[in-house]
Every structure is written in structure tokens, then in C-alpha cells.
Amino acid sequence: MINITQGMEVAELRNLLVVSPGGQYEDTALIECKDAQDSSKPPTVYQAQFVKYGSIVYRFSDPRDLGAEILKLDPESSHSAAVFVRISSELLAQMSEGSLEPTALDDAKAKEQEKTAEQNPDPVPEDEVEDLPTEQTSQEPQTNDADMQATSEGSEPPEPEVSAQDPAPDVEEPDPSADAEDDSVIPEVIPPEPVVSMRRLKVISRSNT
């Protein structure tokens, strides 16, 4: 996943600025850009990874090589190749130390997902929207008890986030500024797991602490 900010410069093509909405995009998602000096020029479209990192992303066919190069530029990158390299490195280090656990891969992936969520809580889905979890697929307006009490007492309830006439909103363009700490907000699209191919490693030693 790549974090794109609207208005950011395209790497290596500084005259181009991003016009697509900001957010977390798939590495290969297409981002619309425009010439900063000449707005009459028609827009151009590049992949998110190219916008962020430039042509280096096309110089390596092996994700390990690509990930290593991206990490040199951006140690905290959430590009799938960078994530793959980080996870691989971590697991290899654990194996070298003899501390590799059966859950190591899942733990590493979860850690990356957490990191990605912290960086950008509301990724921009590429195509169709995945079904929301049950709580949010409800067609009923989202009002709280206080609002309903106010209604029954005749006072005008605060305008619900979703009108009673409208279905639950599609999640095609979530507000990137949504409060990530709101427990009722469940991530609308689960960030894709990094592509990691790992053999199940035999635990050589285990310390009981």
C-alpha cells in the first residue's frame, strides 16, 4: 500500500502534482496527475508506486531486490515489496537467534498491518467495495439513544450522520480524516496482507519464561 497525498509532487517528475484524492492506495493503483505549471495540459496517469518512488520500482523484477531498494529510500515504506523484505528479515533474524515461534509469521503480518493502519487508517479501495461488517451494513440511520430521546421529547434531534431516507453510504470514498480511535468504526477495507511466501519452520528451541 502506498500513501498518496493530494497535491504531492510525482517523484522524478516534479512538475506533476497529484490530483486524485489522498489516501492509501494499492501499489499499482492509478493516480491522476496534472502539470503544476500549465493547467491546460491534460492529466496523466501513473501508478501509485511510481508517484511515490519513481522509476526505481520498475527496475527490479524480484520483490526482494525491489523491497531492499525501497527501504533504502523509505525505511517505513508500506509498499508490498518493502513489507515483504521487512517480514522476511525479521523472521530470518528470529530463526538465526533460535527464537522463531510458530506464530511468528502471523505476528509479523499483524505488526505490519498495525503499522499500516497507523500511517493511514482509511485506505482507498481500487475497484468494488467489499461488504461491510454486519454492524455497518444496516440500512437504518445511525442515531444514538440520546438523539432518540430528544426526538421523543419533541426537540429536534441532531442531524444523524446518515439520513433516514438514505441507505448506508458506499465506502468508495471514505473520509481520510475519520477518527481512527472511534471503536465503533471498523476499517472499511482490510489492508491486503503482504505477499509473503514462507515455509512453516520447525521450532528448534523454545525458552520457557
Added chain:
Amino acid sequence: MALRAVEHIFTGLTTPYASYDPAKTNLGVLIQQRTGATALDKYAGPMPLGLARPMEASTAIAGAYPHVIPWDSDNDWVFLVDNGTAAATRRVIMYNYQKSTSTFTWNGFITLTFPTATNHTVRGFRMNRELYTTGTASVSGTAVTGSGTGWNSSNIPVGCRIGFGSSDPTQIATWHEISAIGSDTSITLTASAGTISSGNYVIEDLRVLVSTTNATAANGGVYMAKGLREELFAPAGTTISAASTTDGLRAVYWLADAGTVTNTISCGLAIDARDSWTQHYIYIIDGTTTTCRVYKYNIRATLGSLSSGKSTSAYVHVTAAQTPTGTVSQTNNGRIDTLSHGPANGVKSLYFVTTTRVYRAAVANLTSGNATWQSDAMVEVAPGGASTYAATGALSSCEIASQIDRLIVISTGTAGARSYVTKYNTNSDPFDHIFLVDDKQLDQSIADNDAVIHPAINATAFSVWSEGGIAYLCRLGTAATTNQMYAVPLSAHWTYAAGSANQRLITPAMSTPSASRLTRVYVNATRHIGAGTVGLPTEPYRMYFRISGISDDSGEWTLVTEDGGFTDPTPSTEIQFMFEFKVIGAFCIPARIHGVTIVYEDDTTDSHYQPSVAQSSISSKVFAWRFSTAFGGTVPTLRIRLYNATTGSLLLDDTTTASALGTWEKSTNDGAAWGSYNTTDKANDTTYIRYTPTSIADNIKVRALLTQN
């Protein structure tokens, strides 16, 4: 007569055969004379093989489906497309191939950003380069003004390069990039070109065409990148953006057949010649079996209603499905050309393969909804028939070698299946040639230095493009061990050497003064290239000679026998040799000729005899010779000629078999006793022969000449 030898070493002056010169070595189109530090480096023959290693370039990209554009007489642009794991982008690599040195130079690559971000696999790849030179142009700064030009209406895209001062791109010293096309007579450059008065110019319109299949089926189809130029193919790569809503830019456009694309099972992309600046057709074979049909697009159509880089404006029509026999391969399958033989003589046709057949579809039949668009097919029958080589049943693609008017039919290479070069026929005749072998040699850079590069099959298909007689064969591997591209002078093959493109090596005229008999010719050639276990033999050659019609190249050629002997020609004062080479073979390693030597007898005394003063007699008019060198068998018929040494007139001409004008005798004891002449070989060092004319005038000076008859 004495034995003489005349030698020619291939180090002297040369001339193209088209400018025939009997005083020089004459070289056919693909024949070269090379030099170097050692004697082995100095030779003549078909150009040596060239080799490129895409996976060992500074950016390793597995390359496939070569497309070649000739730049000048010595250089070809060679393009490959990304054959790596399917991805949302595909890269296109560019090499320069210099024929005089057989050297590939990796220029770099571009990356195509497709308007769909799902994973593409390229099934067909072509490059297209058109030169626009209509009218004249002048420049002031970045403003270019045309006269008699039609830049906008000819759909020249932004991003192309333009050069001034000539309409020949090889003569352009400085290229400029087009940043905008205002009208038919107005262009804006990206940077100032100074002031240039009105004159010739050239715009180079370079495009990439790919047909893909996609992980999301409806995202496959035909894509075109336009507005390209050579300089974009850089070592660091240049990324071409996806198009959006505007035509005529440097971008990747999706040429869709419909809102939801149906051209989703592409097998290859065939490109026809351009009809006009607004009409240029390509054909996509779609479907491998029961749904096999052909889509037609106009790549120079104005792309209207562009949305997210996609337009249906280029789409023309699609035939109906017609099931072929066998399965149509999806490896750059399909080529348009006009052969000059067989059932397709003079008919522009689309040629493609299934696993078991080569199909032909006349282009004129590729019409909308036509369910009988396939014209005919050629069954795979290997040379020698099925009892010599089993049919592979694994045909992969075909290419047309225009210079020799033949098809190059490539197999998948599975289980070492070989490939073919052949005429097109529909009567089940065997193919003409079979070539390549699977000897498993790896031609990566770390291979043994003594190994010889050659296109080994390695159980992998090749893809091929033929340009100017050179077959560019790219093995479709994806690793450094197996992804190589070879330049093979295929059309120099001896079967076609006398064709419209002469592919012969012809020596200068070699002087044979006073030759009375041509004895033998010896060739100094490299028979084995490389060294040790990994060395390989070259392909064979054959040699011809002529002793007349040398000065004006009118003489007929006669084949020299394998032992270098001659079939009793009447010698002349000069002789000339010609070589033809086998190239379509197992290893395709052309022969290298270092030199040729002709040995002949002249009109001096035969070298087996020495005139003997002691045994001759002026008074008795006896002429004697010592038998100095044995023949190694029966003595051939000897001939004596007596000349008036003063006037040169011939006084007597007789042979040992006729003995009409004198007596032949022989002595084996130093002349102590003379007996009848016989043809027994030399017995000892005291063996003599003598001749006594029956009648000869007195008081004349006589020169006696003893030769073989």
C-alpha cells in the same frame, strides 16, 4: 610442366557483390570479411552470430518477441517486450545491433503504465515507426512552421521527435521533441532549436503495440503507446503514463472493441503496412480453438470518447469464429506478408500456427462476421517425412523471411523439438529445412570461455523476427541461463545464395599463367570453433570455380569435388572461386574461410622429369629426361612438343600413346641399355626416358617440352 601454386588470403580489398569487381573479393549481402589480431581472426564468410543477454543487462528484464526496425545499412533497432511474471506494467527493451561487428548494445527500456491496473501478460508485440516528411518546415525558437504539411490531420502525437535539414533520419544531427501540435502547420518544441530556414525535415512517429490477456479478463485487449522516441529507452528506464481523456499524447491507450472488451484471448498481433496517415490496420487472433477469430483495429484512428485511457474508435470489426485444427498458440502468433510462391503467391495473407499446422488467411477475407476467414493450412511434415523425423505437434509461431521467400516455423522446443524453414504448401510436402538442436548449452556470460555461442533449444520456444536476411531468435526463458537472443544470418543459407540477394563469397581473379592443367584446390578454413570438449564444428560450405566470364561476371560456375579436384577443364590464364555456405543447420555456426590455393601444372617440363643433357644428343636429335619423381602409380600419357626456339613455331607434337612422329624409349640403368617405353613408374634414380623424332629439320634451335597430356 612444373607444379605451381597461387594463393589468395582473405585480407585484401573487398567490394559488395552489387558492385562486382574481379580484382577484389566480392561479398554477398550477409557475407563479411573480418580481421583481427591473429590469423584465425582473418576470414571471410557469413556474418558471425550475435548474442544478447537481456537478463544480464543492468536492469534484468526477461525479453521476448523481437521486433526489428532497420536504422541504417549497418544498424538495426531490436525491441523486446517484458516476458516476466504478469504485472500491471510491462517494459519494452531496446537494443542496437551492429551488423559489421555482430554486437548487440543494450540501450535501455521504457515502462508502460496500462490504463488498467491488473496483471497483464503480453501475447502479441509489435513496434511501429513511421517517418513523416511531407512539405517543408522552418523553426524559430520553439515554434515550427510548416508549409504543405498536415501534422494535425495526420495524427502525429506529441512526444515524437523531429529533425531538420534532411528527410533522412540517419542524417539528422540534433533531434527535438514535439511538445504540442497546434495545427497542420504549427508545432511547438520542448526546447528552442534556434533559427532554421525552411527546408526538409523528418518526424519520427514511434509506437508500441501490445495485445494482452489479463488476470481480469475484460482488462485484456490491445494497448498502444505513442509519442515515443529512441532516447526514452534509457538505462534507468522511462515510464510512460496511462492515458486519460486526451488523444495524441505520449501515453498508453487502450484500444477497446467495446465498452466491455471481448478481445480477451489474444494469441498474437499482426501489423499490416500503413495505408495512409489516418489508416493503418492491425489484426489480433483471438481464441485458441473453437472461438478462434480475428479482430481488426485502425491504429491511426483519432481516439474519440476517451475515458480512463480507453476508446473504441480504433476498433473496426471482428470475424466470426472458425475452429482450426490444433490449438492456436499464444506466443506472438500471427504475421502478415505476401509470399511469391505456392497457393498464396501474390496474396497478402495472415499466417499463424496451431500446434499441428501453419494456417493462412487472406487479409481480404478478414471481414466482419466472416465464418470462413481461414484460407488453407499446411500440415507439419518434417524434412525426410515422418519416417525420418516425427512431427513435433508443438508448433509455436511463424515468421516470414522475406529475403528468401520462406516461412520460419518455430516449435515450443518441448522435448527438444526442432524448428523449420519452409515454403508454404498445401499438398503435405515435407518442410524444406529443419534446424536447431537441443544440446543444453547455456550461453550466459559466465559460461566457459571455450564454449561457442549458438541457439541451442534448451527445451524452450524461440520467438523470431527476420529483417534484412537476419533471423533474430529470442529464447523465451525468464532466467539468465536461458533468456538469450541470437542474430543468425539465416538467409545466407546456400540454397538461396544465388537469389535476388546474393549471398556468395567470390575471390578475386587468381592468375594461372601458362597453365596447362588444373590439379587441385586447397581451402584453409576453420572447421572447429572454440576449444576442447565445448568446441563445436562450423556448418559446411561448398565451392565452385570458373575460368571464363570472370571480368564481367558472366561465367558459369562449376562445383569443385569434395577432394578438391577438377573435372578436366581446359585451363585459362586465370581462375576464380566462389563459396556458398550452409547456415540453416544444427548449430547455425557459419564457416570461416581464411584462404584458398589453386595448384596447377604450367607449360614448363613436367615436374616428374628433369631434362638430361648427358642422355640427349644434338647430333642424333635425341631428347632425354631423367625420371626424377615417381607418380605413385601408372605413368600417365606424356606429351612432347618441339618448338623452334627462335621463331616459337611448333615443329612436332606427339604422345607416348600415339608415337606417330617418333620413338619413345626407356632405360633403368643410367642409359646403358634402352628398351621400349612403358608406363611403369620410376624404378630407381637411374631411370631415363628419351624421344627420337622420325624426322626433323637440321640447323634449327629446338626447345623440347615434356608435359602430361
